[in-house]
Amino acid sequence: MDPALLGLPPCADEHKDCPDAREPDATDRRAVIEQLFREHNQLLIRFLEARVENCQEAKDLAQEAYVRLLELERPDTIGFLRAYLFRIAGNLAIDRLRSRGARHRGDVLDFFVDNEHSDRVEQEVVAAEQASRFWESLHELPRRYRQAVVMNRIQDLSTQVIAASMGKTDRTVRRYIADALTYCRLRLLGQTPEEANVRALTND
Amino acid sequence: MTSSHADQERSREAAEWLIRLSCSTPSEEDVRAWSNWCESDPQNTEAFETLAALWRASKQYPPSAQAVTALLAPDGEPARIDGFWAKQRPWRNWGNPLRMKIAYALLAFGVLVAAALVLRLRLPGWHATQSESISSERAQQSAVVLEDGSRVDLGGRSAVEVDYTRKQRLLTLLSGEAYFQDKQITSWPFVVTAANVEVVAIGTAFDVEKSKDQVAVSVVDGTVDVSVHGRTAIASREAQGATAPNEGAVFRLKAGEKLAVSVTGLVHFYLIAKESAIAWREGRLEFFDASLSDVVESINRYAKRPLVIEDPSIASKRFTGTVFLSSIDEWIDSLPTVFRVTVDRSQPDVIALGR
Numbered sequence: 187m188d189p190a191l192l193g194l195p196p197c198a199d200e201h202k203d204c205p206d207a208r209e210p211d212a213t214d215r216r217a218v219i220e221q222l223f224r225e226h227n228q229l230l231i232r233f234l235e236a237r238v239e240n241c242q243e244a245k246d247l248a249q250e251a252y253v254r255l256l257e258l259e260r261p262d263t264i265g266f267l268r269a270y271l272f273r274i275a276g277n278l279a280i281d282r283l284r285s286r287g288a289r290h291r292g293d294v295l296d297f298f299v300d301n302e303h304s305d306r307v308e309q310e311v312v313a314a315e316q317a318s319r320f321w322e323s324l325h326e327l328p329r330r331y332r333q334a335v336v337m338n339r340i341q342d343l344s345t346q347v348i349a350a351s352m353g354k355t356d357r358t359v360r361r362y363i364a365d366a367l368t369y370c371r372l373r374l375l376g377q378t379p380e381e382a383n384v385r386a387l388t389n390d
Numbered sequence: 391m392t393s394s395h396a397d398q399e400r401s402r403e404a405a406e407w408l409i410r411l412s413c414s415t416p417s418e419e420d421v422r423a424w425s426n427w428c429e430s431d432p433q434n435t436e437a438f439e440t441l442a443a444l445w446r447a448s449k450q451y452p453p454s455a456q457a458v459t460a461l462l463a464p465d466g467e468p469a470r471i472d473g474f475w476a477k478q479r480p481w482r483n484w485g486n487p488l489r490m491k492i493a494y495a496l497l498a499f500g501v502l503v504a505a506a507l508v509l510r511l512r513l514p515g516w517h518a519t520q521s522e523s524i525s526s527e528r529a530q531q532s533a534v535v536l537e538d539g540s541r542v543d544l545g546g547r548s549a550v551e552v553d554y555t556r557k558q559r560l561l562t563l564l565s566g567e568a569y570f571q572d573k574q575i576t577s578w579p580f581v582v583t584a585a586n587v588e589v590v591a592i593g594t595a596f597d598v599e600k601s602k603d604q605v606a607v608s609v610v611d612g613t614v615d616v617s618v619h620g621r622t623a624i625a626s627r628e629a630q631g632a633t634a635p636n637e638g639a640v641f642r643l644k645a646g647e648k649l650a651v652s653v654t655g656l657v658h659f660y661l662i663a664k665e666s667a668i669a670w671r672e673g674r675l676e677f678f679d680a681s682l683s684d685v686v687e688s689i690n691r692y693a694k695r696p697l698v699i700e701d702p703s704i705a706s707k708r709f710t711g712t713v714f715l716s717s718i719d720e721w722i723d724s725l726p727t728v729f730r731v732t733v734d735r736s737q738p739d740v741i742a743l744g745r
Binding site: 229345 | 397398401402406409411415416418421422438439440441442443447449452457460461462463464624658659660661663678679710
């Protein structure tokens, strides 16, 4: 089967050409990438936002990913390029997370870039309010959930490190966090602690 | 406002996708499955967006330092009384009747133990005064049993000053690391200080390590109260001091918990395997999310040739793992791979680490 049909790039290294790569036509490629942009840009930004947790950085990385995609000499079926786009974006996100360490968060920059939105302040107020209700409802959960969330959100520890510290598996810690997040979301949607408990917490 | 079961299920799925994408490196399979899920129903996309925004907001707007302390409190503790943690002392925290009974029982037991000790050791009174300094050399470990039967184990190149007065048993960790076992349950508080950190304990076992950057307290048995003097803030590595700073704070630690207080007053909380804090007594240094500079400082209390960090940019690299004291050299050899640092053995008396 043609690897392009599987949506999978045949080579791991994006800089090496595959033996069966066709020489793509530059204008075709541009058209296909424009189509990709129209159809998948929101999804790509959503993906990057989840990875780097910063909206402006996500937009920058998405742009970077398209640029790199344009530079690639690859077969240009849309399914193929789509998979590649997300792979490039994923790698860019990893690089960005790694290089972060000493760098200050782009909050100040965010402000300058986004200040054309007049509703920015209002969004911030809503976000702060949601966050405060999130932390409020987290108090209602057993300690293991609270600990996992605090260690991840506030102390910025990876789930692997949290798992090592709690003597649980990485998978379990991710489940604690997903359960706690679901629980808090349901509480924010107006459910009682009992209802949210039943729906959100999976069994140990 | 209520939501349908479908909405609730959607929230759960969205949370699972979000955590899969953000807390690990997603495979291409994951990304494809996730994008299919998003595109199969606009409501899925919306649920994901809302949840991702909430998740980001929770990081951007963390709770106060006090709320964080409460969130880390054990189940069943009064979790949300502001200022509670900053005022209580264990021997005054016996508000409810059950605790009162336990308190009396423990006190009675303590009196018996103390009486037994007094008789056995023929001390003039069980509030004996004692003052001495104990220390150990590089790569040497030593243990001292004090007059009241409590025991101090010193790690390599460490020093403790003992000052027992009639009011309290005060020990000061001047440098290095020590493991304190206070077997007495009395109202004669056992207090260990190290820099701006004070540990108050009764009948417990805990380890304190002091480096130039931080003081770490790990509880092996029982409960201790750790007071931090000066400004403190619950640490968030990305935005230092993002949570509201406290002026002096008391943290209650149970067995298996560790608190690290940096010189700047940032407080990190960890859960640890109890034995890992005192693994050094068995020839292992176990590190957990420690900075390379702290790791180097601990190892230098044992290593023949001290390590020096020549490039400050590598000092804050984090390390989680075990170093065997019998094979420190092998660990140093592994540094270029583990930390991407260079190891330079050309100088006669130090081993230089660079980038």
